[in-house]
Amino acid sequence: MQIAVIAGDGIGKDVTAEALKVLTAVSERFGRRLHFERLPWGADHYLESKVTIPLDGYDLLRAFEAIFIGALGDPRVPDNRHARDILLGTRFELDLYVNYRPVRLLDERLCPLKGRGPADVNFVVFRENTEGLYVGVGGRFKAGTDDEIAIQEELNTYKGVHRIVRHAFEFAKARGLTKVCMADKSNAMTDGHALWQRVFRQLATEYPGITATHYYIDALAMYMVLDPGQFEVIVTNNLFGDIITDLGATFQGGLGMAASGNLHPGKTSMFEPVHGSAPKFAGKNVANPIGAIASAALMLETLGLAEEAAAIDAAILKAVRERQVTQDVGGQLGTREAGDYIAAAVRAI
Ligand code: NAD
Ligand code: IPM
Ligand code: MN
DSSP states (O other): OEEEEEEESTHHHHHHHHHHHHHHHHHHHHTOOOEEEEOOOSHHHHHHHSOSSOTTHHHHHHTSSEEEEEEOOOTTSTTOHHHIIIIIHHHHHTTOOEEEEEEEOSOGGGOOSTTOOTTTOEEEEEEEOSSBTTSOOEEEESTTSTTOEEEEOOBOOHHHHHHHHHHHHHHHHHTTOOEEEEEEOTTTSTTHHHHHHHHHHHHHTTOTTSEEEEEEHHHHHHHHHHOGGGOSEEEEOHHHHHHHHHHHHHHTTSGGGOEEEEEOTTSOEEEEESSOOOGGGTTTTOSOOHHHHHHHHHHHHHTTOHHHHHHHHHHHHHHHHTTOSBGGGTOOBOHHHHHHHHHHHHHHO
């Protein structure tokens, strides 16, 4: 299988090295051929070449079976132009409309919520990934003056909302789950989010075995903290999904633990940890590689390699239980040593 790898910036490089280490271990253990094609795109490449992503970059990516990405973001590129083209551009151009972000607590010790354990924190968030406030529709007039006008439009299409809400219901049905919660802000955003309301109600009628609930996004944030156990599947828009999955990451032990997949079912998809490039930790052998390694497991699962994915997940669980992890999750290992431990655990399965 051909996998494109964009390690990117900052700790993206550190954690990607560990994800590849574990993928190599799993492919050797299970006799699979995974070929990694490293693409140099990121802040360094942009600053040297003035190219964020080559003209044929998206076509190049489409030719792979999957894409693995570390993180993008560098203080030397303050407008984040390269991340917009590489990360958001790939989401848009490859039409990766499902941002799949599981929120699963592996060990009670890691959860900052009082009295909560793995049974209370086990849900998935489906974040719409191709529309909303991210589309870059808008502009600035009289920029830099006291008369500046800045407009950033939120795009919601029937097709876009329908397919992500459909995906959430279908996921629940396929996994035997019975609860889907949609979150919007239709009390204030009475046009764009009325569309979410209409589509959600309409689709809910097709799934009589599933209880469809709705919260406004502000209330949802509160209920996530107060009673996360009530959630199985949450579906929401691009920006709200971004925000609540950082919150969800804290339930799992922090940003270093959370995994994600940017999916277009049946087509080339992209996998990455939820966290960013954390520049202050870059190259210091401190970043937690588990979010990246768990994203690699999601990639294998999506590629149909369920046994291999399960082996990685089991190795991560072992590392967490035995505290063979980085400092942010209560261990004493460096990034590389934490990756070594998980890779060895995979080989031993
Ligand atoms: P961040 O996720 O990079 O880091 C926030 C904090 O979370 C860090 O300071 C650290 O304390 C903790 N953290 C994150 N990842 C960790 C890990 N693997 N191990 C241990 N601790 C970890 O968010 P930020 O500081 O807001 O953003 C930094 C840069 O990353 C920005 O340029 C931002 O745009 C970019 N970013 C990129 C992505 C992506 O590529 N998908 C995601 C989020 C942010
Ligand atoms: C994420 C990140 C990105 C987003 C940034 C880097 C543009 O925060 O993948 O969660 O907002 O989608
Ligand atoms: Mn984010």
